Amino acid sequence: MIRFENVGHRYGMGPEILRDVSFSLPERSFQFLSGPSGAGKTTLLRLLFMSLKPTRGLITIFGKDRSKITRAELPLMRRNIGVVFQDFRLLDHLTTYENVALPLRVRGREEASYRADVIELLKWVGLGERMHVLPPILSGGEKQRAAIARALIEQPRILLADEPTGNVDPQLARRLLRLLIELNRLGTAVMIATHDLGLMDQVDARRMVLSAGRLEIYD
Numbered sequence: 001m002i003r004f005e006n007v008g009h010r011y012g013m014g015p016e017i018l019r020d021v022s023f024s025l026p027e028r029s030f031q032f033l034s035g036p037s038g039a040g041k042t043t044l045l046r047l048l049f050m051s052l053k054p055t056r057g058l059i060t061i062f063g064k065d066r067s068k069i070t071r072a073e074l075p076l077m078r079r080n081i082g083v084v085f086q087d088f089r090l091l092d093h094l095t096t097y098e099n100v101a102l103p104l105r106v107r108g109r110e111e112a113s114y115r116a117d118v119i120e121l122l123k124w125v126g127l128g129e130r131m132h133v134l135p136p137i138l139s140g141g142e143k144q145r146a147a148i149a150r151a152l153i154e155q156p157r158i159l160l161a162d163e164p165t166g167n168v169d170p171q172l173a174r175r176l177l178r179l180l181i182e183l184n185r186l187g188t189a190v191m192i193a194t195h196d197l198g199l200m201d202q203v204d205a206r207r208m209v210l211s212a213g214r215l216e217i218y219d
């Protein structure tokens, strides 16, 4: 589904942050991405989401050469990639329901065509009772689940989550992890970037570890 071959990245004239990174992400796979702070996890996620271009190497995303994907093609390609950012990026003036529905609204879909899907997804992440609340009133864990629902509303083939359990207590972190495992069971590939060793120990999944710009994979 996605392949990196000898990918390197540097910001401007700075040092190479990622070096000779090679891996493939199969359909329906589940993996953790870890490594010390500053190791390049967010950079790797940005390359996957196509918000950065690699400075060298080859990336193939859904069968297409990344270097040949035009700006005009990006929105359509990105519908296959759900992202949960570290800071959630929910819009405070929209309700939870409206935040989750936003990607569809932006695309010009009629509300009647998606309303039931948004409600079902909100119930699935456990926010059925919170859908008319504004994000500033949600708890950290509820915001996290709202961000996950928004990332999933277009039924992406892969979900990328950057430190999804960074701001929640261990019990909530376990619940979120169960949600992501269930999502994976239903067919979506999942990549979780995290420092949290305790979280990784709860699942027997592939570990991709970045250190000093290089990637080691433990299957």
Ligand SMILES: Nc1ncnc2c1ncn2[C@@H]1O[C@H](COP(=O)(O)OP(=O)(O)OP(=O)(O)O)[C@@H](O)[C@H]1O
Pocket (backbone or CB within 6 Å): 011, 014, 017, 035, 036, 037, 038, 039, 040, 041, 042, 043, 044
């Ligand atoms: N836009 C940028 N311009 C220049 N340097 C950057 C930029 N973004 C990140 N870096 C540098 O690239 C390196 C890797 O950063 P990145 O955010 O990918 O690491 P990370 O593993 O996600 O870290 P953390 O776990 O702390 O979030 C760091 O040294 C960082 O300072």
